[in-house]
Amino acid sequence: MTAQRILSWTPAAIVFDCDGTLMDTEIHWQDARIHALREYGFTPAPGFAERAKGLHYSECGLLMATEAGRPELGEEMTGRLLAHFRALVDDNPVTMPGARELVEDAARFAPLAVASNCPREVVESCLGTAGLLRHFGHVVVPDGAIRPKPHPDVYLAAARLCGAEPAETLAVEDSHVGIQAAERAGMRIMGVGPWPGDRTVALVDLWVRSLDEPEVRGWADTRVPAQLSRGSAPVQEIGLP
Incomplete structure (x- = not known):
């Protein structure tokens, strides 16, 4: 990782993932998958949660049906998965630690967007209930x-809508699937969450356990004056363990 590619830099735009990055919804997806599978008499196989994390909900439904040995039920299981998830989110929308503060600070110095694999209405409902939607100029979904x-x-669409080049855009992500997308878009990446292993961390510039880590808060707090002098000094790259 080259953490200073983030910590000594002011991005032209910031694009956030939603699930697991801004909103604490991963437990809802896990519960929704379990509920949907049990409706058909199946239980998740070991490691299923990790294989499903970050997938588009339609791909997750197909994965569920395939692992249950009933691929023909993919569309039907997708519908049940989404119904269970929406009900769980409506009952308990919770922001991730530090997400609110980072979004509010970042909106002072850069245009913001959300790039998610979830349906637009789910993303906008979650962020609206949390009081965060107003900070985002764009919500991009498949x-x-x-x-x-x-x-x-x-990610490419979100950067374009924000008027920024991908190389000048920061992606904030928690899943390997999302990090792959941001890396392929050519963005600098801040990864967040429990340590995911070397394969995922190798793709990011900075990994933090949560968005309320002091280095993240300090970076956001100092970006407004840094914005005025963007490009005045070369980015220092320091490899961190």
Whole structure:
């Protein structure tokens, strides 16, 4: 990792993932998968949660059906998965530690967008309930022309809408699938969450356990004056263990 590529830099735009990055919804996805599978008499196989993390919900539904040995139920399971997830989120929308503070600070010095594999109405409902939606100029989700993560499309579209080049854009992500998408888009990446292993960490510039880590808070607090002098000094790259 080259942490100073983030910590000594002011991005032209910041694009956040939603699930597990801004909103604490991963437990809802896990519960929704379990509920949906149990409706059909199946239980998740070992390691299923990790294999499903970050996938577009339609791909997750197909994965569920395939691992249950009933691939023909993919579309049906996808519908049940999404229904369970929406109900769980409506009951308990929770922001991740430090997410609110970082978004509020970042909105003072850069245009913000969300790039998510979730349906738009789910993302906007979550962020709206949390009081964060107003800080984002754009919410980008897969559609007919934009492929889901790990394709780079949602990140490329978000940077374009923010008026920034991908190389001048920061992606904030928690999943390997999302990090792959941001890396393929050519962005600098801040990864967040429990240590995911070397394979994932090798793709990011900085990994933090949560967005309320002191180095993240300090970086955000000093960006406004740094914005005035962007480009006045070369970026120092320091390899950190």
